[in-house]
Amino acid sequence: MPEPWWRRAVFYQIYPRSFATSRNRPTGDLPGIEQHLDHLNWLGVDAVWISPFYRSPQADFGYDVADHCDVDPLFGDLEDFDRLLAACHARGLRLLVDLVPNHTSDQHPWFLASRSSRDDPKRDWYIWRDGTPDTPPNNWVAAFAPVPAWTWDEATEQWYLHLFLPQQPDLNWANPEVVEAMHGVMRFWLDRGVDGFRIDVVHGIGKDPDLPDTPPELVGLPQAVLNDTPQTHEHIRGMRRLADSYDGDRVLLGEVYLLSTERVATYYGDGDELHLAFNFPPLHTPWDAARWRQQIEDTARHIEPRGWPTWVLSNHDHVRHRSRYGSEARARAATFLLLGLRGTPVLYAGEELGLEDAEVPPERVVDPGGRDGCRAPIPWTGAPDHGWGVTDAWLPWPPDADERNVEAQVADPSSIAHLYRRLIAVRKASPALQLGDQELLDLGGDLVAWRRTSPAGDGDDRVVVVNMGAEAARVDLSGTVLVASDGEGEGEPFTGKVGPDSAVLLRPAP
Numbered sequence: 001m002p003e004p005w006w007r008r009a010v011f012y013q014i015y016p017r018s019f020a021t022s023r024n025r026p027t028g029d030l031p032g033i034e035q036h037l038d039h040l041n042w043l044g045v046d047a048v049w050i051s052p053f054y055r056s057p058q059a060d061f062g063y064d065v066a067d068h069c070d071v072d073p074l075f076g077d078l079e080d081f082d083r084l085l086a087a088c089h090a091r092g093l094r095l096l097v098d099l100v101p102n103h104t105s106d107q108h109p110w111f112l113a114s115r116s117s118r119d120d121p122k123r124d125w126y127i128w129r130d131g132t133p134d135t136p137p138n139n140w141v142a143a144f145a146p147v148p149a150w151t152w153d154e155a156t157e158q159w160y161l162h163l164f165l166p167q168q169p170d171l172n173w174a175n176p177e178v179v180e181a182m183h184g185v186m187r188f189w190l191d192r193g194v195d196g197f198r199i200d201v202v203h204g205i206g207k208d209p210d211l212p213d214t215p216p217e218l219v220g221l222p223q224a225v226l227n228d229t230p231q232t233h234e235h236i237r238g239m240r241r242l243a244d245s246y247d248g249d250r251v252l253l254g255e256v257y258l259l260s261t262e263r264v265a266t267y268y269g270d271g272d273e274l275h276l277a278f279n280f281p282p283l284h285t286p287w288d289a290a291r292w293r294q295q296i297e298d299t300a301r302h303i304e305p306r307g308w309p310t311w312v313l314s315n316h317d318h319v320r321h322r323s324r325y326g327s328e329a330r331a332r333a334a335t336f337l338l339l340g341l342r343g344t345p346v347l348y349a350g351e352e353l354g355l356e357d358a359e360v361p362p363e364r365v366v367d368p369g370g371r372d373g374c375r376a377p378i379p380w381t382g383a384p385d386h387g388w389g390v391t392d393a394w395l396p397w398p399p400d401a402d403e404r405n406v407e408a409q410v411a412d413p414s415s416i417a418h419l420y421r422r423l424i425a426v427r428k429a430s431p432a433l434q435l436g437d438q439e440l441l442d443l444g445g446d447l448v449a450w451r452r453t454s455p456a457g458d459g460d461d462r463v464v465v466v467n468m469g470a471e472a473a474r475v476d477l478s479g480t481v482l483v484a485s486d487g488e489g490e491g492e493p494f495t496g497k498v499g500p501d502s503a504v505l506l507r508p509a510p
Contacts, residue, residue, distance in 0.1 A: 003435055004249045004251075004275070005046070005094070005249055006047070006094075006196075006249070006251045006253075006275060006276060006308075006344060007308050007344060007434070007435060008046070008428075008434045008435065009045075009046035009047045009094070009344060010044070010045045010046050010047070010339070010344075010345050010347065010424055010427070011045065011046070011047045011048075011049055011096075011253075011344060011345065011346040011347065012040055012043070012045040012047065012048050012049070012346075012347045012348075012349065013048075013049045013050075013051065013198075013315060013316070013346060013347065013348045013349060014033055014048060014049070014050045014051065014349050015028075015051045015316045015348075015349065015375055016028050016029065016030065016033065016050055016051060016052075016053050016062075016075055017061065017062075017074075017375065017394060018349075018375050018376060018377045018378060018393075018394075018395070019032060019033055019036070019349055019377075019378055020032035020033060020035060020036045020378065020380065020387070020388075021388050021389065021390075022034075022035055023389075024388070024389025024390055025389070025390065026388075026390050026392065026393045026394040027074060027393075027394045028075075028377070029074070029075045029076050029080070030053060030071065030075050030076040030080040030081055030084050031076055031080050031083075031084070033048075033050070033084055034080075034083060034084045034087045036380070037087055037088065037091055037093065038091075039406060039410075040091075040093060041091050041092075041093070042410065042421065043352060043417070043420060043421055043424065044421055044424035044425055044428065045093070045347065045424065046092075046093065046094060047093060047094035047095070047096060047195065048088060048093055048094070048095050048096065049096040049097075049098070049198045049253070049346070050095070050096070050097055050098065051098050051316055052065065052098045052100060052200075053071055053072060053075040053076075053081070053097075054066070054067060054068055054069075054070060054071065054072060054100075055067035055070045055071070055072045056072055056105055057105055057107050057167065058072075058074075059105070059165055059167040059168070059368075060164060060165055060167070060168060060368070060369075061366075061367065061375075062098075063100055063164070063168070063200060064103075064104070064105040064106075064107075064165065064167050064168045065100050065104050065105055065108065066104070066105040066107045066108045066109075067108070067109075068100070068104075068182075068185040068188070069185060069188045069189075081192075082192065085192065085193055085194065089193070094195035094196075095194055095195055096194065096195055096196045096197055096198050096251065096253065097189055097194050097197060097198075098197070098198050098199075098200060099182075099185070099186065099189075099197040099198070099199045099200065100200045101171070101173075101182050101185075101199060101200070101202065101205050101239075102163065102170060102171065102200065102201045102202075102204040102205050103162065103163065103164060103168040103169055103170045103171060104168070104169065104171060105167060105168065106166070106167045106168070106169055107167075110122055110125050110126075110171075110181075111125075111126060111169050113125075114126045114128075114169075115153060115155070115156065115160075117156065118156050118158070124172055124175050125171060125172055125175055125177065125178050125181075126160055126161070126169050126170065126171060126172055127160060127161040127169075127170050127171075127172050127207065128153075128156075128158045128159065128160050128161075129150075129158060129159050129160075129161070129211070130158055130159075131152075131158070131159050133152050133154075136148045136149075136150040136159055137150060137159055137161075137211060138150075138211050138212065138213050138214075139213045139214050139219060140161075140163075140211075140213075140214060140223040141214070141219075141220060141221065141222050141223060142162060142163060142164060142165070142166075142222060142223070142224075143163060143164045143222040143224045143225075143369070144164065144165060144222075144368045144369040145368070146220065149161060149162055149163055149222075149223050150162070151166040151169075161207075161211075163201070163204055163222070163223050163224040163227070164224065165368060170204070170207075171205070172207075173205045173206055173207075173231070173235050174206075174207070174209065174231070179235065179238065183238070183239070183242055186239065186242055186243070187242070190242075190243070190246050190250060194250075195248065195249075195250060195251065196243065196250045196251035196252060196253065196275075197243075197251075197252055197253065198253045198254075198255065199239070199252060199253065199254045199255060199274075200255055201224060201255055201257060202232070202236060202254040202255060202256060202267070202274070203227060203228055203232055203254075203255075203256045203257065203258060203267065204224060204227045204232075205232055205235050205236075206227075206229045206230070206231030206232030206233070206234070206235055207227065207229060207231065208229050208231070209231075214226065224257065225257055225258065225259065228258060228263055233266070233267070233269060233273060236252075236254070236267065236269070236273040236274060237269060237272050237273055239252060240252060240269075240272055240273055240274070240275075241272075251275045251276065252274050252275050252276070253274070253275065253276040253277075253278070253310070253346075254267060254274040254276070254277045254278065255278050256274075256277045256278060256279075256280075257278075257280060259280065259281055259284070260281075261279055261281055261295075261298045261299055261302045261303065262298075262302045264277050264278075264279050264280075264302070264303065265277075265302040265303045265305075265306050265307070266306075268303070268306040268307030269306075270306075271306075271307070274307070275307075275308070276307070276308060276310050276344055277303075277307065277310065278310055278312060278346075279299060279303065279309060279310055279311075279312075280312070281295055281298070282295050282311065282312070282313065282337075283312065283313065283314075283315075283318050286324075287324075287325045287326070287330055287334075287468055287501075288468060289445065289446045289447060289448050289466075289468040289469070292337070292448045292466075292468070293440060293448055296341065296440060296448070296450070297440065299341075299343070300342075300438065304342070308343060308344060309341075309342060309343030309344070310343055310344050310345070310346060311337065311338050311341050311343050311344070311345045311346070312338075312345070312346045312348075313334055313337070313338050313348075313351065314347075314348040314351050314374065315346075315348045315374075316348070316371065316374060316375055317369070317371055317374075318371075318374060319357055319373065319374055320348070320350070320351065320355055320356060320357050320373075320374050321334055321351065322351070322354050322355060322356050323356045323357045323373070323374075327501060328354050328416065329485070329486075329500075329501040329502065330468075330501045331351075331354050331416065332354075332416055332419055332485040332486070332502075332503070333466050333467070333468070333485045333501055333502055333503040334466075335416075335419060335420060335423055335485070335503075336423070336464050336466055336483075336485065336503035336504075336505060337448075337466060339420075339423045339424060339427050339433075340423075340427075340433060340450070340452070340462075340464040340505060341438065341450070341464075342436070342437070342438040342452065347420075348374075349378055350376075350378050350398070351420075352409075352416065352417045352420040352421075353378075353379075353404050353405065353406065353409050353416065353417055354404060354415075354416040354417075355376070355378075355398045355404060356398055356399045356400075357373030357374050357376065357398070358372070358373050358376035358395060358396045358397060358398045358399070359373070359396065359399070360372040360373055360376075360395060360396055361396075364395065364396060366394075366395070372395055375395060376395050376396060376397060376398040377393040377394070377395060377397060377398075378406070379397055379398065379401035379404065379405035379406070380405060380406045380407060381405055381406070381407045382401075382402050382403065382405050382407060382408055386401055386405060387405075387406075387407075414487055419483070419485065419487070422483050422490075423483050423505070426482050426483055426505065430452075430454075430460075430462055431454055431455055431456060431460070432452040432453060432454040432455070432460060432461050432462045433452050433462050435455050436452040436453045436454055436455050436461070436462075437452070437453045437455070438450055438451070438452055438453075439451045439453070441463070441465075443465070443473075443475055445469060445473065446467055446468045446469025446470075446471075446473065447465060447466065447467055447468070447469075447473055447475065447498070448465075448466045448468060449463065449464060449465040449466070449475070450463070450464055451463050451508070452464070459510060460507075461507075461508055462482070462505060462506065462507060462508075463477060463479065463505070463506045463507075463508045464503065464504070464505050464506075465477070465498050465503060465504050465506070466502075466503040467498040467499065467500060467501065467502050467503065468501065469500055469501075470500050470501070471500055472497055472498065472499050472500055473497070473498050474496050474497055474498075475496055475497075475498060476496065477494060477496065477506065477508065478493070478494060478496070478508070478509040479493075479494050479506040479507050479508040479509045480492070480493060480494065480506065480507045480509075481493075481494050481504055481505070481506060482505045482506060482507055483504070483505040484502070484503070484504050484505075485502045485503040485504070486499065486502055494506055
């Protein structure tokens with residue numbers, strides 16, 4: 001059987017508020033994405049994941065869904081979505097939409113009914129518990145703020161559970177009607193032709209029916225990063241069976257926000273749960289060679305026996321890696337980690353421009369989780385409106401947008417955008433980089449290096465060396481430089497020198 005497409009693919013995440021607008025408005029929309037798909041083809045990515053665009057009061061910027069099967073007017077309508085999907089497929093791009101199964105908006109018709117009466121048929125669609133107004137059912141903490149994960153409902157005198165904001169009540173997946181309703185949501189989008197789902201906080205959907213207190217040593221941590229129950233795996237297997245019943249290799253890419261690679265690996269099941277699971281410890285790994293070697297070893301040890309890894313350095317919930325690492329040189333070198341390691345890479349829109357987080361003054365802060373900086377709008381041109389038709393978008397522009405924009409980066413062959421493009425192209429042309437085995441090379445010091453072996457066994461291998469040190473390093477390797485983070489020496493014999501905060505991709509000598 002041929003390898004599934006998603007093992008070879010490079011994914012690209014779009015945050016629709018911040019990608020592009022078609023209407024000269026401060027926020028992006030679906031037609032704006034469609035108008036800029038040529039950039040994704042230029043870059044060379046294979047699949048697009050779009051963060052939520054569903055009807056929503058926007059308390060959590062779309063992750064509080066009020067209608068899973070419609071487009072919020074902020075982003076367009078279902079016809080706009082269908083045109084976008086067709087345009088992606090016409091360009092050879094797969095399209096994933098964000099599925100939010102753990103919770104809804106408190107304005108969703110399901111919750112309005114559930115909240116209306118203890119006797120309502122949808123009461124058990126959410127997690128309600130008895131108690132007194134001053135004593136929550138347990139000590140669980142919500143995400144975004146150190147407050148209880150429970151809200152008291154005066155009208156019906158019970159508590160409801162929310163792992164995130166009070167406006168995001170958790171669904172009760174122990175109720176078969178909820179399971180079937182969410183399966184219906186999946187069918188709605190699969191029938192329209194989407195190629196799969198990125199599933200939000202998928203590890204949260206099952207709850208221990210006893211709702212036990214958080215252990216003392218973990219008190220204070222949000223339950224959203226602790227929830228890990230057998231019930232969840234049963235539900236994911238049901239979602240997988242549904243996805244597999246459609247043709248075209250539909251894919252489930254799950255957000256498993258557990259900071260243990262060993263636990264993340266369990267969400268692949270026995271090949272019957274997630275196709276791909278985000279492994280987030282690298283997002284919290286500093287620019288340190290020993291730590292990165294450990295992350296690579298942990299991924300190989302825990303995930304590869306069960307499934308295919310993913311690699312991600314930035315997303316809509318985290319400080320961009322250009323800001324975390326502190327320099328463009330390091331951001332360039334990090335690209336070799338993302339695109340050179342064994343697994344499926346997921347880029348976040350704007351990282352190919354080397355964007356940093358925007359500086360957001362207090363009066364413009366809008367996100368309850370403090371994630372505004374990484375969600376700054378993408379600058380398309382160097383003009384004052386940066387291609388948006390408005391000079392003042394919904395968030396401030398990222399730093400240096402006059403130079404660090406798509407138009408300028410595409411015009412400059414030495415830019416980081418061209419580095420991404422070259423690396424993606426070399427990856428696509430190399431079976432070793434796409435599907436080959438991986439062996440860490442012990443070069444010591446501040447070097448992280450590995451060899452990718454051609455699956456054909458023809459010796460057409462690749463070697464990546466990343467120098468995370470402040471000094472140049474000499475390595476005993478020979479071959480041809482295919483891509484260099486600083487662009488030097490590409491297509492020429494390797495000199496054995498890797499500069500500080502630099503990386504090279506080699507075709508090793510036979």
